[in-house]
Structures are given as structure tokens and as C-alpha cells.
Amino acid sequence: MKMNKIRSAEIICVGTELLLGQIINTNAAWLARELSLLGIYSYYQTVVGDNAERLTDMLKTATGRSDLIILTGGLGPTQDDLTMATVAAFAGRPMLLHQESQEAIAARFQLMHQRHVPSNNWKQAMMPEGALVLPNKNGTAPGAMLTIPTSDNRAVTLVMLPGPPSEMQPMFSESVRPQLVKCTTTRLKHCFVRMIGIGESAAESRLLDLISSQTNPTVAPYAAEGEVMFRVTQSLGQDEKNNDKTAAVISEIQKRLGDHIYEIGTRSLPEVVKDLLTERGLTVSFAESCTGGMISAALTDIPGASTSFTGCMVAYDKQVKIQQLHVPETVIQDHGEVSEACARAMATGCRDVFNTTYSLAVTGLAGSSGGSAEKPVGLIWLAVAGPKEVVTRQLQLTGSRSRIRRVTVLQALDFLRRQVLT
Amino acid sequence: MKMNKIRSAEIICVGTELLLGQIINTNAAWLARELSLLGIYSYYQTVVGDNAERLTDMLKTATGRSDLIILTGGLGPTQDDLTMATVAAFAGRPMLLHQESQEAIAARFQLMHQRHVPSNNWKQAMMPEGALVLPNKNGTAPGAMLTIPTSDNRAVTLVMLPGPPSEMQPMFSESVRPQLVKCTTTRLKHCFVRMIGIGESAAESRLLDLISSQTNPTVAPYAAEGEVMFRVTQSLGQDEKNNDKTAAVISEIQKRLGDHIYEIGTRSLPEVVKDLLTERGLTVSFAESCTGGMISAALTDIPGASTSFTGCMVAYDKQVKIQQLHVPETVIQDHGEVSEACARAMATGCRDVFNTTYSLAVTGLAGSSGGSAEKPVGLIWLAVAGPKEVVTRQLQLTGSRSRIRRVTVLQALDFLRRQVLT
Numbered sequence: 001m002k003m004n005k006i007r008s009a010e011i012i013c014v015g016t017e018l019l020l021g022q023i024i025n026t027n028a029a030w031l032a033r034e035l036s037l038l039g040i041y042s043y044y045q046t047v048v049g050d051n052a053e054r055l056t057d058m059l060k061t062a063t064g065r066s067d068l069i070i071l072t073g074g075l076g077p078t079q080d081d082l083t084m085a086t087v088a089a090f091a092g093r094p095m096l097l098h099q100e101s102q103e104a105i106a107a108r109f110q111l112m113h114q115r116h117v118p119s120n121n122w123k124q125a126m127m128p129e130g131a132l133v134l135p136n137k138n139g140t141a142p143g144a145m146l147t148i149p150t151s152d153n154r155a156v157t158l159v160m161l162p163g164p165p166s167e168m169q170p171m172f173s174e175s176v177r178p179q180l181v182k183c184t185t186t187r188l189k190h191c192f193v194r195m196i197g198i199g200e201s202a203a204e205s206r207l208l209d210l211i212s213s214q215t216n217p218t219v220a221p222y223a224a225e226g227e228v229m230f231r232v233t234q235s236l237g238q239d240e241k242n243n244d245k246t247a248a249v250i251s252e253i254q255k256r257l258g259d260h261i262y263e264i265g266t267r268s269l270p271e272v273v274k275d276l277l278t279e280r281g282l283t284v285s286f287a288e289s290c291t292g293g294m295i296s297a298a299l300t301d302i303p304g305a306s307t308s309f310t311g312c313m314v315a316y317d318k319q320v321k322i323q324q325l326h327v328p329e330t331v332i333q334d335h336g337e338v339s340e341a342c343a344r345a346m347a348t349g350c351r352d353v354f355n356t357t358y359s360l361a362v363t364g365l366a367g368s369s370g371g372s373a374e375k376p377v378g379l380i381w382l383a384v385a386g387p388k389e390v391v392t393r394q395l396q397l398t399g400s401r402s403r404i405r406r407v408t409v410l411q412a413l414d415f416l417r418r419q420v421l422t
Numbered sequence: 423m424k425m426n427k428i429r430s431a432e433i434i435c436v437g438t439e440l441l442l443g444q445i446i447n448t449n450a451a452w453l454a455r456e457l458s459l460l461g462i463y464s465y466y467q468t469v470v471g472d473n474a475e476r477l478t479d480m481l482k483t484a485t486g487r488s489d490l491i492i493l494t495g496g497l498g499p500t501q502d503d504l505t506m507a508t509v510a511a512f513a514g515r516p517m518l519l520h521q522e523s524q525e526a527i528a529a530r531f532q533l534m535h536q537r538h539v540p541s542n543n544w545k546q547a548m549m550p551e552g553a554l555v556l557p558n559k560n561g562t563a564p565g566a567m568l569t570i571p572t573s574d575n576r577a578v579t580l581v582m583l584p585g586p587p588s589e590m591q592p593m594f595s596e597s598v599r600p601q602l603v604k605c606t607t608t609r610l611k612h613c614f615v616r617m618i619g620i621g622e623s624a625a626e627s628r629l630l631d632l633i634s635s636q637t638n639p640t641v642a643p644y645a646a647e648g649e650v651m652f653r654v655t656q657s658l659g660q661d662e663k664n665n666d667k668t669a670a671v672i673s674e675i676q677k678r679l680g681d682h683i684y685e686i687g688t689r690s691l692p693e694v695v696k697d698l699l700t701e702r703g704l705t706v707s708f709a710e711s712c713t714g715g716m717i718s719a720a721l722t723d724i725p726g727a728s729t730s731f732t733g734c735m736v737a738y739d740k741q742v743k744i745q746q747l748h749v750p751e752t753v754i755q756d757h758g759e760v761s762e763a764c765a766r767a768m769a770t771g772c773r774d775v776f777n778t779t780y781s782l783a784v785t786g787l788a789g790s791s792g793g794s795a796e797k798p799v800g801l802i803w804l805a806v807a808g809p810k811e812v813v814t815r816q817l818q819l820t821g822s823r824s825r826i827r828r829v830t831v832l833q834a835l836d837f838l839r840r841q842v843l844t
Contacts (some may be wrong), residue, residue: 020454024447024451052727079626293718405723
């Protein structure tokens with residue numbers, strides 16, 4: 001597909017449920033981030049309903065001011081899913097049946113053991129003439145890319161993606177990004193420095209001079225819950241040799257914040273922990289109370305976790321702590337379930353039960369109820385039992401129940417990582 | 423302030439950090455929901471950067487098509503905060519110093535024990551001539567409401583609100599909503615029907631006549647991963663008594679899809695399961711393999727889960743299944759870990775270990791590797807052990823590893839729900 005040079009982009013999210021505020025629009029932010037990583041700046045984000053007339057108006061406006069327009073949503077099988085047909089009509093292209101997509105849809109329903117494909121699903125195999133069809137590995141709706149001329153003799157590329165993030169994100173990463181890379185005017189080289197155990201403003205103040213003075217590469221904070229991330233971005237001319245200006249800046253950041261950094265690159269904390277354990281041939285198990293399985297879920301979200309992770313005991317009930325993790329009843333009587341002693345006993349018991357090199361235990365008060373003056377909501381005890389010793393750590397977190405739980409997962413995995421490294 | 427009748431609205435969120443995807447736009451969804459509850463339908467949501475020229479273009483477009491325009495963001499003290507000045511210029515109104523706002527700002531800094539007010543904060547007391555000023559109890563930036571005539575002799579109301587939700591939401595509720603109520607023509611009443619175990623298009627085809635013929639209330643599908651949702655919306659005249667036209671439609675939907683419906687209302691599936699167990703005084707435990715603790719995490723995300731949920735064994739490793747859940751080694755030798763027999767044994771063992779009324783077990787292949795022709799990725803076995811019997815169910819899911827895991831969680835919880843209900 002012949003494409004235009006892309007300087008400016010905009011994002012159009014189609015869906016009446018967005019206009020009614022029934023779901024929060026996370027696609028626009030995700031796509032905006034991905035585009036900015038490619039050096040493409042998006043000047044507008046628009047949400048429009050499943051309405052052909054208003055979507056057509058939007059396409060007129062957008063094609064008049066942007067080189068790239070990414071649309072999400074409205075590719076479903078239902079009557080009000082009309083993005084593909086509206087774009088085709090706007091571009092003056094007929095809708096043609098796309099053989100492979102038709103077969104993919106049939107295969108998908110067969111996989112789901114549904115012999116009969118609902119007739120309206122076939123609509124999802126209709127594509128604008130001349131479009132590059134983007135396969136959907138996670139749903140029935142394929143996407144499409146179409147480059148068309150504008151009235152003022154430019155070329156505009158339209159990208160139609162499905163609405164569900166679980167379908168949209170992999171489709172963008174696998175099929176759209178590789179196309180866009182060819183069309184950007186500058187190449188950006190990003191390096192992420194990810195850290196835990198320091199506040200954003202504290203970290204920023206230590207890098208203030210770099211953030212304000214650096215021009216190439218630039219250093220910018222990057223919002224992320226429960227951790228702090230900085231993006232070091234070097235821009236390379238299209239043909240410029242890959243001369244690395246980033247390394248020096250990175251090592252300066254390491255000099256100032258090294259102790260907090262868990263990753264220089266793109267791996268998430270669970271990935272880093274999983275890789276560390278695998279490299280060293282270590283095994284791990286968890287004993288979770290207030291996090292209720294979230295730490296285990298986070299680690300097993302990484303393919304290949306099974307090489308180091310054996311199992312987890314979610315000990316939500318006191319009796320489970322006593323009977324399954326062999327926490328002495330006296331410990332709970334004397335100190336309570338949310339205590340250093342209980343966390344320590346949970347980790348030790350967990351290590352025996354699962355027979356692993358390390359065991360991580362978490363007990364705390366996630367809220368919203370159950371707090372006291374002495375033990376407020378947000379009080380968390382972590383313990384790691386290893387070959388040499390059992391170490392513990394106290395956290396005092398703030399925010400909603402879900403936030404406290406999510407931040408605890410990160411803090412706990414980082415605590416485990418530090419113990420493995422010492 | 424004399425205001426126009428409001429039929430259509432749109433929301434404009436101003437902020438470069440939104441365009442870069444550094445923060446997710448929750449304001450648009452929150453405002454859209456508030457407006458729809460007032461019977462004001464918003465046809466567009468736009469995000470534009472802190473840029474006077476592009477914001478002015480946006481205002482031209484928006485005032486041309488909507489009766490009400492709500493802007494959020496760009497009311498801060500810094501140089502790039504230019505929403506108020508841009509709107510004033512667009513409306514041809516001079517900016518005047520607003521005495522009370524100036525005093526409020528001074529008082530606020532005194533509260534923060536800062537004697538000296540930064541000079542650029544005074545800018546926040548400058549308001550467009552003729553605007554209704556909206557006090558800010560949670561920040562320094564007051565908002566404003568301004569009704570102006572359009573070129574086509576309509577009147578358009580512009581509302582400027584601060585960006586932080588903690589300031590924007592109370593300002594809307596306390597100062598804006600009371601004004602809008604006077605100008606709306608209808609009120610809307612929404613009801614949601616949530617179901618699992620049926621595809622979106624299959625469900626819709628059974629309701630096609632309702633979706634297409636119903637005018638009040640309207641029935642519309644609503645996208646959600648792993649489940650299907652329909653929204654039933656009744657519009658009530660301003661003075662109309664709350665005569666319920668919704669109930670009849672709901673019961674018609676129940677007649678056609680009742681078996682798949684798990685909730686008529688707003689509760690999520692984990693909430694429904696937790697409430698069901700609590701009401702009946704039942705306890706539950708889980709044995710998770712491929713979901714790695716996600717089911718347990720989902721249930722414990724609901725406050726009060728502890729009354730019915732005791733614990734979970736994440737048996738990721740074969741030995742854990744054998745030693746902790748007492749799955750006979752022969753079962754695994756003969757049938758493998760991903761098999762009906764293994765799921766059945768896991769559920770039975772789990773029920774003994776945790777001594778609960780019900781136990782739910784899950785074992786399967788989430789991918790991305792490990793699949794075979796006989797046992798493809800996406801093959802999942804569920805088992806529920808209860809007081810009377812052990813029942814099993816097979817799933818064949820498609821998509822990414824994370825999608826397969828997320829959908830399995832919903833299917834497993836629904837399977838448990840159905841067993842409890844039988």
C-alpha cells in the first residue's frame with residue numbers, strides 16, 4: 001500500500017456508549033502514546049456516536065487537517081456498527097467481500113463450537129476496495145488501512161480498528177505500527193527507566209536539570225501508577241546512523257537514582273522478577289491475604305512463569321492461615337492477622353508448603369472498612385522467606401481499595417526482587 | 423443568566439497531556455453520564471491541546487452544531503492555561519477582574535499558610551464580561567458559564583470547568599447542574615441487562631425487533647469483554663410522573679434471554695456472585711491453574727468478600743496439584759493436567775482443603791505456547807464441587823493469553839453462579 005509522509009495525526013473513537021459516558025475512553029490515550037513513541041503528534045481526539053452523518057462530517061474535518069486518522073470502534077456485527085461502511089462511502093470506495101476475513105470468521109466460530117455463524121457476522125468481512133485488511137487474532141472484526149487523496153491534493157491514511165482494547169492494541173502493534181514506521185519523518189529511539197520506591201516529584205527534582213536542559217535526547221516523566229517512569233527519547237534523522245546519545249544520559253540517571261531503578265528498557269516488574277528467577281534457576285511461591293491472588297495473577301500473566309513459579313496460597317480466612325500455612329494460633333492472638341509476626345509466619349509456612357527457594361507473603365488492610373487508629377487502612381506487611389533468612393517490610397499506603405491492592409502488588413514484587421539480588 | 427433550551431451538547435477537554443496520552447480522559451465520560459441523566463445528549467467529545475488557534479477553531483465548529491458546550495482544563499495559573507481568555511476572545515467579551523474570585527484566591531493561599539500569592543494566580547480571577555462565575559471550593563481556579571448568540575441566531579451556552587476531577591465534579595454538581603435542569607426538555611432513566619454465555623450478535627438477533635422498533639424506552643447493545651450488555655433507556659417528560667415503561671421491556675428481554683442474564687442493574691459478575699453466596703450463607707474456595715489467581719483476585723476486589731470466600735490454591739505446578747489438592751498421580755498420568763478428570767479432582771480436593779460449601783477449579787491452556795492438535799491453546803476445563811455433586815464444563819476460547827485468562831474468569835464465575843442457583 002502506497003502511503004503518505006505522516007506529520008500530524010488524530011484519533012476518532014466511535015461509539016454511543018462513549019458518548020453516554022458508560023465506558024471511559026482508554027483507546028485514545030493508548031493510541032496517542034503509541035503515536036508519540038513513533039514521533040507522530042496527534043492534535044485532536046474526538047468521540048462520535050454510531051451515526052453515519054456525524055461520522056462523515058468528522059471525516060471531512062479530520063482529513064482536512066491531519067495526515068493520519070485512526071478510528072476505533074463500530075466494527076462489530078450489530079446494526080449500529082457502521083464505521084467501515086461510512087469510511088468506504090466517504091472515500092468513494094465500494095465494499096467488497098474479503099475472502100480471507102470470511103474464512104477467518106467461519107474458523108473462529110468453529111473454534112467456539114458454533115456451527116452456525118450469525119448472518120450479521122458476515123458483514124465484518126466486507127472491506128473498502130483497495131484497503132489493506134488487518135487480521136484480528138482476538139475477535140471477529142478485522143481492521144483496515146486505506147490511503148486516499150484529499151481535495152487539496154494531499155494523501156490521508158485512514159486506519160479502522162476495533163473498539164475493545166484487547167483486540168485494538170495487538171492489531172495496532174502487529175499490523176499498523178510496522179506500516180507507520182515507514183511513513184514517519186523522524187525516527188525516535190526511546191529508552192525507559194522504570195523505578196519503584198520513590199515518589200514522582202522526588203525523582204523529578206533529582207533530574208530537574210536533565211528534564212529542562214536536555215534537548216536530544218529529551219528526558220520526560222511518564223505517568224504510571226505505583227511506580228515512576230522516565231522516557232529518554234533520542235530523535236534520529238531518517239537516514240542518520242544509530243549514534244547513541246542515550247547511554248550517557250541513562251548512566252547519569254542511574255548515578256542519581258540507581259537504587260530505585262528496576263528496569264532500563266520495556267519489561268514490566270513481573271517480567272523482570274520472572275526473568276531474574278529463571279536466570280538464577282530459583283523457584284518462588286506466594287502467600288497472599290489482602291491482595292487475594294493478584295501477585296500470583298501478575299506473575300502468571302507472563303508466559304513461561306511456570307519455570308520458576310510453583311503455586312500460591314490465598315489465605316483470606318484466618319483458619320486458612322493457621323491450617324494451610326501453619327501460622328501459630330498464638331501469633332494471631334497476640335499480634336493479629338495484619339502484623340509483622342503473621343507475615344513472617346506466612347512466608348515461612350508458604351516456603352515449606354510449596355518447597356520453593358523463596359516465598360513472598362502479604363497481609364494487610366486494603367479497606368474500605370476494617371481500619372483502626374492503631375492499624376489504619378493501607379497498613380501492609382510484606383515478608384520474604386529465603387534460604388538464609390526471613391525479612392519483613394511495612395507499607396502504609398493511601399487511596400482506594402483497588403489502588404492499595406495494585407500498589408501492594410508492585411511493592412511486594414520489588415521487595416522480592418531486592419531480596420533475590422542481595 | 424438567560425439561557426437557551428438545550429437539546430444537544432458536546433464536551434471539549436483541553437490539555438496537551440491528554441493529547442500525549444499521559445493521562446486518561448475521565449472527565450468526558452463523567453460529564454457525558456451526568457448530561458445523559460439530565461436528558462441532554464452529547465454528540466461529540468473532543469480533546470484539543472493548550473493552543474489558542476486550534477481551540478478557537480474547535481469553538482467555531484462546536485457552537486455551529488451544539489446548544490451547550492462544556493470545556494474542561496486550561497484554567498490553571500500557568501502561561502499555557504488559556505481556555506478562559508480564548509473563549510472570551512471568541513465571544514468578543516473583554517476579560518474583567520472578578521472581585522469575589524480574587525478574594526477567594528487570596529483566602530485560599532492563606533489557608534495553605536502562604537502569605538504571598540504567586541502573581542500568575544491572579545490571572546485566575548479574570549472572567550469574561552457577563553459570565554456567571556462558578557466558585558471553586560477545591561482549588562484556585564473558578565469556572566464560568568456564558569451564553570452567547572451564534573451567527574445563525576441561536577444561543578449557545580459555554581461552560582468552562584477546571585481539569586482536575588476533584589475540582590470539576592463538585593463544581594458541576596453544585597453550580598452547573600441546577601442551571602441546566604431549567605433548560606432541559608426531557609429526563610432519561612437507564613437500566614442495564616447483563617448476560618454471559620451468549621455472543622453479542624446472537625443475543626442481538628433475538629432482540630432485533632425491540633432494538634429497531636422500541637422508541638421509548640430504547641434498547642441498545644453495549645460492548646463489554648467476555649459478556650453481553652443491553653441498555654434500556656426511558657425518557658420522561660420534564661413534569662411526567664415516573665411511570666415505568668421499562669419494566670415491561672425488561673421482562674420481555676428476560677423471556678427471550680433469561681437463561682443468560684446474571685444481572686439487571688449495575689453490579690459486576692463478581693459482585694453478583696459475592697452477594698449470592700452471602701445471602702445464602704454459603705462459603706467458596708478456588709483451585710486455579712491457568713488463571714493463576716485471577717478468579718480469587720476478582721472476587722476479593724469486592725469489599726466484604728471475606729464473608730463467603732475463605733481461600734484459593736493456585737496450583738500452577740503439577741506437584742502442587744498432587745500434594746496440596748490431592749489430585750491422584752494416575753489422573754494426571756492418564757488424562758494430563760488439562761482434562762476433565764483433573765479439574766474434577768482439583769475441585770474435590772480444594773473443597774476438602776478449605777472446607778467450603780462450594781469449590782471452583784480451573785485448569786487449561788492459556789497459551790501462548792503449550793497447545794497441541796488434541797489440546798489446542800484456549801482449551802479450558804471448569805469444575806464445581808458442591809454439597810451434592812461435582813459438575814464440569816469445557817470451554818474453547820480464542821485470542822491472546824490475557825484475553826483467554828480474562829474470559830475464563832467470567833465464564834468460571836458464571837458457572838459457579840449457575841451451580842449455586844440450581
